[in-house]
Amino acid sequence: MxxxxxxxxKDFQQWMQQLLLDPYQQTGxxxxxxxxxxxxxxxxxxxxxHSKKLTAQEHxxxxxxxxxxxxxxxxxxxxxxxxxxxxxxxxxAFADDYLASKPSNNYNLxxxxxxxxxxxxxxxxxxxxxxxEDWIDFMIELAQFEYAIGVLxxxxxxxxxxxxxxxxxxxxxKLVPIFSLFRFQFPVRKYYSExxxxxxxxxxxxxxSYCVVLRHKFKLAVYDLHKEQYVFLSFLKEQTDIxxxxxxxxxxxxxxxxxxxEVWSSWKxxxxxxxxxxx
Amino acid sequence: MVTxxxxxxxxxxxxxxxxxxxxxxxxxxAVDWFEVISENFMDSHGxxxxxxxxxxxxxxxxxxxxxxxxxxxxxxxxxYLKSLKQLASEVQPAWISDHLCWTGVLxxxxxxxxxxxxxxxxxxxxxxxxIQVQDYLERPLIIENPSTYASFNNSTxxxxxxxxxxxxxxxxGLLLDVNNVYVSSFNNDFDPVEYINGIPHDRVVQMHLAGxxxxxxxxxxxxxxxxxNQVWKLFQLAYQLANEASVLLEWDGNIPAFDVYHSELLKxxxxxxxxxxxxxxxxxxxxxxxxxxxLNMFAMNKFL
Numbered sequence: 001m002x003x004x005x006x007x008x009x010k011d012f013q014q015w016m017q018q019l020l021l022d023p024y025q026q027t028g029x030x031x032x033x034x035x036x037x038x039x040x041x042x043x044x045x046x047x048x049x050h051s052k053k054l055t056a057q058e059h060x061x062x063x064x065x066x067x068x069x070x071x072x073x074x075x076x077x078x079x080x081x082x083x084x085x086x087x088x089x090x091x092x093a094f095a096d097d098y099l100a101s102k103p104s105n106n107y108n109l110x111x112x113x114x115x116x117x118x119x120x121x122x123x124x125x126x127x128x129x130x131x132x133e134d135w136i137d138f139m140i141e142l143a144q145f146e147y148a149i150g151v152l153x154x155x156x157x158x159x160x161x162x163x164x165x166x167x168x169x170x171x172x173x174k175l176v177p178i179f180s181l182f183r184f185q186f187p188v189r190k191y192y193s194e195x196x197x198x199x200x201x202x203x204x205x206x207x208x209s210y211c212v213v214l215r216h217k218f219k220l221a222v223y224d225l226h227k228e229q230y231v232f233l234s235f236l237k238e239q240t241d242i243x244x245x246x247x248x249x250x251x252x253x254x255x256x257x258x259x260x261x262e263v264w265s266s267w268k269x270x271x272x273x274x275x276x277x278x279x
Numbered sequence: 280m281v282t283x284x285x286x287x288x289x290x291x292x293x294x295x296x297x298x299x300x301x302x303x304x305x306x307x308x309a310v311d312w313f314e315v316i317s318e319n320f321m322d323s324h325g326x327x328x329x330x331x332x333x334x335x336x337x338x339x340x341x342x343x344x345x346x347x348x349x350x351x352x353x354x355x356x357x358x359y360l361k362s363l364k365q366l367a368s369e370v371q372p373a374w375i376s377d378h379l380c381w382t383g384v385l386x387x388x389x390x391x392x393x394x395x396x397x398x399x400x401x402x403x404x405x406x407x408x409x410i411q412v413q414d415y416l417e418r419p420l421i422i423e424n425p426s427t428y429a430s431f432n433n434s435t436x437x438x439x440x441x442x443x444x445x446x447x448x449x450x451x452g453l454l455l456d457v458n459n460v461y462v463s464s465f466n467n468d469f470d471p472v473e474y475i476n477g478i479p480h481d482r483v484v485q486m487h488l489a490g491x492x493x494x495x496x497x498x499x500x501x502x503x504x505x506x507x508n509q510v511w512k513l514f515q516l517a518y519q520l521a522n523e524a525s526v527l528l529e530w531d532g533n534i535p536a537f538d539v540y541h542s543e544l545l546k547x548x549x550x551x552x553x554x555x556x557x558x559x560x561x562x563x564x565x566x567x568x569x570x571x572x573x574l575n576m577f578a579m580n581k582f583l
Contacts (some may be wrong), residue, residue: 009350009352009395009401010352012433013381013393014385015564016384017384017385017389041432048430048431049430049431049467051430051466053497054466056429058496058497061427062428062497063429066571067390071390103388103389107318107346107359108318108321108322109318153326153408154322154324155323217323261446264563
């Protein structure tokens with residue numbers, strides 16, 4: 001215990017947090033100013049003790065390194081496919097900048113990346129260019145998908161429901177509670193699944209894609225959809241009634257009723273087997 | 280067996296990690312109890328919480344938090360406490376613990392267990408908040424000594440004195456992390472034996488053991504390897520002085536197979552014997568700095 005200083009706990013905590021979150025003073029806030037009301041303390045050495053082996057600054061630096069390394073590590077876990085797609089260095093640069101601009105304000109680390117896709121959109125490297133680059137849109141979509149997967153995994157929903165069978169009357173079919181539809185400009189699902197299955201996917205060319213993520217007995221499953229299937233399921237999710245969804249679909253596509261019933265019969269069979277429907 | 284604060288001695292426990300969920304549910308290993316990171320389950324309504332319910336039906340469970348931020352000057356987060364209390368009502372933990380630290384202010388969360396200056400002001404502040412939390416949770420809180428990498432010029436109390444007064448003022452219990460004592464003593468130049476001798480032994484409800492990483496001039500509390508001999512020796516002393524407590528081995532990085540984790544825990548039985556000599560010498564390896572643990576983040580990939 002060295003030079004005695006009296007710092008109100010609140011001032012001390014704001015000062016130390018500023019040093020952790022913004023070690024290079026990129027926000028323009030000088031942490032020393034946060035000690036302006038404190039007598040005998042105007043620098044790191046006045047607040048933090050040195051030890052036999054480390055200076056005060058070196059003690060602080062352990063926390064500074066740990067702060068960014070810990071949260072970067074969490075971002076990396078939350079967006080592992082995106083990190084692979086961008087490469088570690090670029091991913092870390094984006095993640096560090098995101099964390100600096102949007103420090104965590106939730107005790108739950110699952111929310112750490114909640115605004116990352118928005119951040120990428122708002123900080124696109126081609127923001128000043130007239131012609132936008134495709135790969136940036138792909139990265140934004142991949143970030144949205146990865147974060148959404150985490151949300152669906154944790155979401156609160158009824159679990160003790162009865163799955164529909166092929167014999168369930170059509171008017172009793174309901175989508176399972178966790179059932180989220182996705183439409184992308186790029187084949188995001190394919191890239192994501194290949195990466196998660198230990199593949200090394202190449203960056204995808206623009207090619208509209210559709211999928212659904214659903215959860216049954218706490219396990220997530222992802223299925224590709226055709227555009228028409230996506231449209232039909234979107235109607236169903238919105239309206240919750242098969243008959244209405246069918247009518248809306250037939251109106252949109254000016255479908256022949258007989259032909260559509262044949263297609264629907266095939267979809268229904270596959271989707272019931274894949275746990276899309278409950279009773 | 281009921282011991283201090285009316286809380287049982289649960290025996291030897293392990294941290295519940297997602298990598299081991301299936302093994303535990305299938306093999307039902309002979310572990311006395313499990314400790315869970317509260318934040319991993321509080322807001323999760325998916326598979327982890329479902330598995331926790333299943334495990335809590337078969338084993339005693341303790342809830343260990345990393346985000347209560349008992350030392351912060353921000354107001355207590357009652358949304359957090361509500362969620363914590365709800366989870367506790369579901370899994371019926373033997374007790375709830377968290378750390379003597381702060382995690383952030385001005386609504387920011389650093390997700391680190393940050394150290395407090397130890398003086399009359401911080402003591403009063405922490406005690407007031409512990410009392411509020413205990414009233415809300417309707418149970419004693421068990422507070423753990425954190426691993427620290429800095430100490431402050433405006434500290435006027437030794438950590439063991441702070442803990443002693445804190446337990447006297449609030450009636451809370453102690454979770455003595457023996458590895459943290461060793462890590463902090465190395466980083467901040469105090470005698471770990473004096474620390475162990477100085478804490479209120481009759482308030483120790485639980486002990487933690489863990490591995491750490493020696494970086495040469497400082498030590499990081501990584502929870503990613505076996506317990507060192509110096510920590511085992513401190514544990515041996517602490518266990519005698521505390522006269523029994525529940526013991527838990529933490530392992531949060533480079534998590535090994537369940538049986539490896541369990542066998543490391545079982546080494547503690549030898550060191551509960553005051554006469555056990557153990558290994559005196561140890562090869563110290565110094566390697567690249569890792570991140571300190573615990574982290575409240577789940578590996579989710581396997582559930583896809």
